[in-house]
Amino acid sequence: MRRTIRLYRRLLGAQVRATLEYEADFWIMSLSAVLVQGIGVVFLWAIFESIPEINGWRFWEVVLIYAFVVISEGLSTLFTQGAWTLAVTVNFGQLDALLMRPFPPLLQVLSSEVGFNGLGNLVLGIGLVAAAVRHVDFTWSPGRIALGVILVIAAAGVKIGLNLLTNCAAFWLRSPYSMFAFSMHTFGELARFPITIYGLGVRIAITAVLPYAFMSYFPAAAVLSDGTARLLGLLTPLVAIYCLWLGATAFRLGLSRYESSGH
Amino acid sequence: MKVAAALEARPLPADTRMRHLRAYRSMARTGLKSLLAYQTSFLFGMLASTFGALSMLYLWRSVLSAGPRHGFDWPQMKAYLLVAFVAGSLVSSYTDYRMANRIKQGDVAIDLVRPVDYQWSRFAESLGVAAYEAGTAVVVALGAAALLGGVPLPDPDTFGLFVVSALLVFPLRFGIVYMSGLLVFWTQNYVGLQAARIALITLFSGALVPLVFLPEWIQVASAYLPFAGMASTPALLYSGSLGGGAAATAVLVQAVWSAGLWLLARGMWSAACRKLTIHGG
Numbered sequence: 359m360r361r362t363i364r365l366y367r368r369l370l371g372a373q374v375r376a377t378l379e380y381e382a383d384f385w386i387m388s389l390s391a392v393l394v395q396g397i398g399v400v401f402l403w404a405i406f407e408s409i410p411e412i413n414g415w416r417f418w419e420v421v422l423i424y425a426f427v428v429i430s431e432g433l434s435t436l437f438t439q440g441a442w443t444l445a446v447t448v449n450f451g452q453l454d455a456l457l458m459r460p461f462p463p464l465l466q467v468l469s470s471e472v473g474f475n476g477l478g479n480l481v482l483g484i485g486l487v488a489a490a491v492r493h494v495d496f497t498w499s500p501g502r503i504a505l506g507v508i509l510v511i512a513a514a515g516v517k518i519g520l521n522l523l524t525n526c527a528a529f530w531l532r533s534p535y536s537m538f539a540f541s542m543h544t545f546g547e548l549a550r551f552p553i554t555i556y557g558l559g560v561r562i563a564i565t566a567v568l569p570y571a572f573m574s575y576f577p578a579a580a581v582l583s584d585g586t587a588r589l590l591g592l593l594t595p596l597v598a599i600y601c602l603w604l605g606a607t608a609f610r611l612g613l614s615r616y617e618s619s620g621h
Numbered sequence: 622m623k624v625a626a627a628l629e630a631r632p633l634p635a636d637t638r639m640r641h642l643r644a645y646r647s648m649a650r651t652g653l654k655s656l657l658a659y660q661t662s663f664l665f666g667m668l669a670s671t672f673g674a675l676s677m678l679y680l681w682r683s684v685l686s687a688g689p690r691h692g693f694d695w696p697q698m699k700a701y702l703l704v705a706f707v708a709g710s711l712v713s714s715y716t717d718y719r720m721a722n723r724i725k726q727g728d729v730a731i732d733l734v735r736p737v738d739y740q741w742s743r744f745a746e747s748l749g750v751a752a753y754e755a756g757t758a759v760v761v762a763l764g765a766a767a768l769l770g771g772v773p774l775p776d777p778d779t780f781g782l783f784v785v786s787a788l789l790v791f792p793l794r795f796g797i798v799y800m801s802g803l804l805v806f807w808t809q810n811y812v813g814l815q816a817a818r819i820a821l822i823t824l825f826s827g828a829l830v831p832l833v834f835l836p837e838w839i840q841v842a843s844a845y846l847p848f849a850g851m852a853s854t855p856a857l858l859y860s861g862s863l864g865g866g867a868a869a870t871a872v873l874v875q876a877v878w879s880a881g882l883w884l885l886a887r888g889m890w891s892a893a894c895r896k897l898t899i900h901g902g
Contacts, residue, residue: 380809380810382808382809382810383808383809383810383813386808386810386813386814386817387810387812387813389813389817390813390814390816390817390820391813391816393816393817393820393821394816394817394819394820397820397821397823397824400824400835401824401829401830404830404834404835404836405680405684405830405834407834408684408690408691408834409684409687409690412680412683412684413683475813475816531661533659533661533662535659535662537661537662537663537665537666537669538665540665540666540669541665541666541668541669541672543669544668544669544670544672544673545669545672547672547673547676548672548675548676550676551676551679551680555679555680555682555683556676556679557679560675560679
């Protein structure tokens with residue numbers, strides 16, 4: 359286990375150094391992430407300018423949901439961006455090399471890229487949380503803070519698991535583009551808002567089929583202790599384990615039908 | 622580059638001009654064909670933007686259930702968002718991505734020695750692709766409209782202007798997308814630039830939220846920048862929120878910016894060519 363963590367860190371570290379060779383890239387990626395997510399907040403603000411609450415959720419509470427998305431996104435791009443390389447790796451038959459090395463192929467794939475836009479996301483996300491907790495009806499206690507930290511990490515686990523799961527479609531689709539995973543990622547973005555605004559079908563899909571709602575809406579409800587959604591939110595760590603298991607299983611199944619590219 | 626510049630400088634004999642026109646026409650066809658070759662990927666991309674539009678529609682339905690805001694009621698907002706969605710689908714899936722790759726890998730060297738104009742070539746390709754993008758987006762928009770209980774028909778008074786305005790979306794979007802693709806000559810990175818460009822256009826074109834909901838300075842800036850013409854203007858004309866002199870002015874601004882962006886892009890291209898480094902030989 360220690361060896362695994364150490365190697366993962368080393369592999370990721372190599373990517374960090376490689377990426378930092380192009381300093382401009384680093385800045386472009388980080389700043390564009392802040393811009394993209396920042397504009398999302400401007401948009402939220404514009405909506406709440408004209409209405410005090412949506413289905414019982416006030417501005418700063420929705421900002422908290424949004425911050426959960428931004429942070430999960432940040433952690434998953436910083437540490438497991440490699441999932442998005444699967445399409446190219448499989449299509450070009452580059453997985454062969456990974457299979458020869460004495461380290462789990464899944465971890466090699468996940469650590470094969472580092473997304474510095476994740477850093478921009480993290481900075482902005484933490485800023486949003488800091489601003490939001492000052493405005494929401496919220497009493498501080500050590501238990502509350504611990505719960506919050508656990509839920510943020512679990513939410514990132516949900517996102518990472520689902521990213522892996524959807525990117526594993528590459529084994530079946532065999533296209534060099536990760537458009538399927540990307541479209542599911544945009545589906546996940548629906549969880550930036552309280553999911554009660556959607557129709558029943560969407561709500562079921564985002565809670566039970568691809569549980570992106572556990573990346574933001576439910577854990578945020580748990581932190582704010584809001585009704586029944588709160589109870590579901592406390593299950594976020596379990597959902598995270600389930601999603602990671604789904605992703606790993608999809609990878610295992612995909613690997614068993616991987617047959618390199620024609621030579 | 623020298624060749625291309627020389628060709629442009631003097632008026633072409635009529636048969637050469639015909640030959641060029643034929644070349645651009647077949648480029649438009651090729652653009653469309655290469656999109657169709659990766660149709661699955663394109664359709665998943667379309668699905669992605671559909672999810673985006675869907676979340677906006679649901680959100681606004683909740684917001685406007687309490688009554689109209691800033692002059693928008695729910696049926697009007699539905700129409701506005703769906704027109705903006707179709708407008709936003711144009712020149713979104715091929716042009717810049719392919720340009721950026723060819724610039725990064727040095728293949729652009731081949732484009733430089735071709736006896737056709739680079740900008741017109743990309744324009745032709747994008748036009749071929751846009752036909753398909755628009756077709757698919759209209760089908761999706763009609764589906765969404767059916768799902769959400771229909772949308773009102775376009776306002777008959779401004780229908781003519783709406784058509785002109787909708788057609789002008791293409792050169793505007795092409796101009797911005799083309800120029801952001803050219804930026805790769807300087808940055809070498811495109812993923813970040815593309816994300817930033819999409820975010821900026823989304824905000825300033827009023828694609829997610831009509832500009833009247835935004836702070837005053839953004840409204841003023843957008844009215845003079847090319848962005849409003851990329852979604853807001855046609856969408857407002859469709860939903861009948863823009864009439865009279867304001868409508869004509871907005872369409873005029875679109876037309877002026879279409880030409881302006883084209884010339885700006887020309888300038889940027891010649892600066893980029895001086896900057897170009899191709900590795901290997």
